[in-house]
Amino acid sequence: MSYLIKFKSNLINHIGDLTHNRHPEYVSRQFEQEWIIYQRILNRTNVTQYTAWLDMRGNHDVYMDPDSQSSKSLYRIYSHQGISHKASYQYTLTTSDNDTYSFVSIDMCQRPGIGAPLNFLGYISKEELKNIKKLSEQTRNSNTTIFFGHYPLSFTYSKGVNELMRHGIVYLNGHLHSSVKNLYARHSDGLLELELEDWKRNRRFRIVTIDSGILSFEDFRFDQPIYPVISNPKAAKFKTPREPLDRLSQSTHIRVVVFSKWPIVDVNVSIDSKYLGNATQSIDNKNLYVLPWDANFYNDGHLHKLKIEIKDNQNNRINTENEFSLSTTTITVWTRSKFVLSIHWPTIWLLPITGALFLYIIAFMFFRYSVKRTASCCDIGFTLWNIIRLPMMVLCSVDLFYYSLTGLALYHFIGPWYIGYLTNGYIGAIFFWGTIIRGIYLPPDMQLYVGSVQLVLFFFPLTLCLCASCYSRYILLQSRISVAESQCNRVLRIFTVYILFGYTVLFVLYWSFVSTASYKLAFIISPFGLPLAIFSLFLYVKSKRLKMKDFKIQLVKTDNDNSVSENIIEVDECRCISIGTRTAIKDD
Known part of the structure; x- marks a missing residue:
């Protein structure tokens, strides 16, 4: 990091997660030693004395921080900007030319800050929105305004923020570390959004230049001897109508900013594979290399490829290139980056868990209705649907399991999932629809993801296990039926009744521990913690001890000497469903 500081740029922007605050991986809290190390680095390098150091908090910095705005918050004590803001x-x-460039930080961290993993999405309060509006208005007369924050907008509850950034050209952010690489997008309102991978694991950093009001950038990994950024002409895919794009066609020089460990000896420039010349070092800025060009020659509305080959005196070489167009039109391409940065992910995460729970409840109501309805006998062939329907009807015919499982599904929407010390010194409750702590409401966070995983890997397998167990118990009790179990069916029964249940209990214990490791007492007292595993065990034990009277459905066998033999289900002595195969019996 000290090498990067030697670049001595006008400004260095740290967009959050100044500390990690997680150890071991499942537990999060405020580690003061990490904050001390961060402050020591700033003091040792003396970076704040010769460049503007703009740091801000990220979600890792507010883990288990009950009041991140308090003067006792470690961010307020040890960060550079936190002392004043x-x-x-x-x-x-x-600048020396009296040009002004404004940088506005947007703090969307939780307040209070709860521990991981349920502290991932950004949220902006009405109070903070008013503060940002005031800050934004102060920058209206600047030549260029850049907004920066920790969270990508698509991972926040930030209604109204886009309107406040309408005079900014870019929103810089991070947060996702290396989950998805190269996340860049231009929104429909013209705002350019650039997400950056992390420094901690990937040693990634970004160099941004502003050339005649036009922003250019490159992301680098900290393992190169040379770091070049083409500042003019700008790459066509990153142009935005918020910039003075008409200046591109009026420019007189190709310009590239180069930072390097060793002196640069060659900067060769070519366009469309045609060599133009060797750029020379600017007199005013030793990191700037320029080459005269005739912009009118390339102002034809087409894309052109600019390639620059750079070599230092240690014979290190690097190539950089971009595709540019001098027209004022912008290019819109629907890419993976635009998809990730344009979709509102909190809403997307809400849809599958809500839909799955509603379908689950509807399915249970359907099978319960199938058990109770009155209808004439109907033949059932050996189909996948009937393999599912019969065990489900048996399960739903038992009041204990029908009301317990549908009640558990409904509880996802109503009751608290986790209860415990969500932040230092304060007990809170996490619901499907949000979190309540210190009398403050926080919108849904990672509980939507946690709940979805729990549905797929615990709740649905548990239902399958109980379904198989009840059906197996029912067949065992129905002594009037002679059951000849095949080897395949026996293996399937052992897997669904015994092995699957063992998996569900182990998984819910593991998943509950992972989800509540940061919150004291939560694993023990949370409804979706240890009590959920105990409740699952209770249902399983009851499924092995059911009596015939517990079933509202009855399986019998009837024999007619002269015609038909069939297995049927009798429901409330009114309805029967054929589940066997008719066999003609010849008279002697």
């Missing part, structure tokens, strides 16, 4: 702030850089 308790949340969002703005900084204006004035």
